[in-house]
Structure formats: structure tokens, C-alpha cells
Amino acid sequence: MTTTDVQRGSQRRKPGAIEFSILYGWHATLSGAFIVAYLSRDEDTYAMHQFAGYLVLAAIVVRLIAAILAPAGSPLRMPRPDVAKIRDWLSRCVRVKASPLPRRPLLALTAMLLLVGIGATSGSGAVADFVPPVETIHEALGELALWIVLAHVAIVVALHGFRPSWRRPRTVAAPTCPQRGRP
Amino acid sequence: MFLRMTGQTILAAIVIALLAAGWQMMTRSGVAGVGGPATVEQVHHDDD
Numbered sequence: 001m002t003t004t005d006v007q008r009g010s011q012r013r014k015p016g017a018i019e020f021s022i023l024y025g026w027h028a029t030l031s032g033a034f035i036v037a038y039l040s041r042d043e044d045t046y047a048m049h050q051f052a053g054y055l056v057l058a059a060i061v062v063r064l065i066a067a068i069l070a071p072a073g074s075p076l077r078m079p080r081p082d083v084a085k086i087r088d089w090l091s092r093c094v095r096v097k098a099s100p101l102p103r104r105p106l107l108a109l110t111a112m113l114l115l116v117g118i119g120a121t122s123g124s125g126a127v128a129d130f131v132p133p134v135e136t137i138h139e140a141l142g143e144l145a146l147w148i149v150l151a152h153v154a155i156v157v158a159l160h161g162f163r164p165s166w167r168r169p170r171t172v173a174a175p176t177c178p179q180r181g182r183p
Numbered sequence: 184m185f186l187r188m189t190g191q192t193i194l195a196a197i198v199i200a201l202l203a204a205g206w207q208m209m210t211r212s213g214v215a216g217v218g219g220p221a222t223v224e225q226v227h228h229d230d231d
Contacts, residue, residue, distance in 0.1 A: 024191060032195030036203055047210050048203035055199060160185045 015075050022066075023075050030059040031149075034118060038146060041139075050129070057122035060115065081109035103159050110152045117145040 037052035070076035082105040089102045124138040 024188060027188060028191035028195040029199075031192040032197075032199045035192070035196045036200045040200075040203065045207060047207035048200070051203040051206045052199055156185060 015073060019070075019075050026059060026063060026066075030056060030063075030118070033059060034145075034149065037122075038142065041142070053122055053125045056118060057126055060119045060122060063115070078115075079108035079111040081105055081112055083109070106155055106159070110148075110155055113148050114145075114152055117141070117148040121145040 033052045033055040037049055037056055040046075040048040040052060042049075064078075066076045067078040082102075085102045085105040086109065089105075121138065121141040121144075124134055124141050128135040128138045
């Protein structure tokens with residue numbers, strides 16, 4: 001298959017519902033385990049922290065394996081952020097005016113940051129079980145991962161969470177009363 | 184979809200927390216690793 005293959009774009013594989021179900025289930029497992037691991041990082045609940053932490057690590061490994069084995073066009077493939085589009089959007093906002101957020105590139109970028117951040121945190125935690133000096137690095141990475149998670153939630157809320165409340169259905173009288181409160 | 188995924192996350196966190204708590208009780212590392220003897224003494228004092 002070469003770049004001159006004109007049929008490549010028209011034969012795009014449609015992802016199946018089972019793939020999205022697997023992705024959502026994996027997301028629930030990873031995020032739930034991360035929450036438990038973060039909240040149980042105290043010495044008194046260290047076994048809980050270890051359990052949840054290794055579950056996070058296993059989820060990351062499973063995700064990487066699925067990304068390698070998944071066919072092209074599958075949502076289980078690794079997200080590939082288009083940094084150029086985000087850079088263009090930023091320069092457009094600075095030079096001209098605010099423009100709609102580039103949804104797919106932003107979500108892909110945060111997904112990659114999450115995988116790297118949470119993967120590094122859980123991996124360093126596993127190493128710290130055998131090499132105690134690594135524990136300090138693990139704690140720092142855990143705090144950083146939390147901020148990446150919060151940024152991810154904020155971006156998802158900005159892109160998806162508030163949209164239904166902003167798009168109110170237009171009534172019959174709406175076109176004649178464009179400004180609120182005026183007859 | 185946002186609410187559904189948030190709900191799934193919360194549900195998963197509850198289930199994982201319960202499993203992790205069960206693991207903690209089984210291994211008792213939180214008791215034996217740090218405050219093992221003192222905790223045992225506290226149990227005896229509570230029984231008195």
C-alpha cells in the first residue's frame with residue numbers, strides 16, 4: 001500500500017460497539033483504581049494502595065497490548081495527537097480571535113499525557129517496592145499525575161460536559177426576541 | 184456520555200476499594216508492617 005492508493009480513504013474501517021465497550025470498561029477500571037490508589041497512599045492503607053497501584057499498572061500494560069493488536073481504525077489503537085493543529089489553534093486565538101477548540105487533537109493529547117504520566121507513576125511504584133529510594137520519585141510522579149487527571153477532566157467537561165446546557169431549544173418567539181428581557 | 188463514564192468510574196472505584204480493603208485485611212500488612220505490636224496491645228486493652 002502506497003501513499004498514491006486512492007482507495008485507502010474510502011475503505012476506512014468502522015469501529016464496532018464492542019470496542020467502545022472495552023474502551024469504556026478499561027477507562028472505568030483505570031480511573032477507579034487511580035482514585036483508590038491516590039486516596040489510600042497512607043501507611044495504614046498501604047496494602048490497598050499496592051493493590052490499586054498494581055491494578056493501574058496492569059491496566060496500562062493491557063492498554064498497550066490492545067493498542068498493538070487492534071486493527072487500524074479501532075478506538076483501541078494508541079491516540080496520535082496532532083500537535084500542529086493545536087499549535088495552529090493557539091496562534092489563531094492569539095492573532096485573530098477565539099475559535100472552537102480542536103476537540104480530537106486535544107483529547108488525543110491529554111490521553112497520551114495520561115498514559116505517560118499514570119504509567120510512569122505506577123511503574124515507579126512497582127520499582128519502589130524493591131528499590132526504596134525510588135519512592136520519592138513515585139510520590140512526585142503521583143502528584144503530577146493527579147494534575148494531569150484534573151486537566152483531563154476539565155478539558156472533557158469543557159468539550160462535552162456543558163454543551164447540552166448551553167444549547168437550549170429555540171422557541172417560536174425566540175427569533176423575534178433575540179435579546180433576553182426585551183419585548 | 185460524560186455522566187455515564189463518570190458514573191462508571193465511581194462504580195469501579197467503589198468495587199476496587201472493596202477488593203483492595205479485602206486484600207488489606209487478608210495480608211494485614213497495614214497492621215504488621217508499621218504498628219503491629221502496638222495495635223495488638225491496643226486490642227488487649229480494649230478487651231479489659
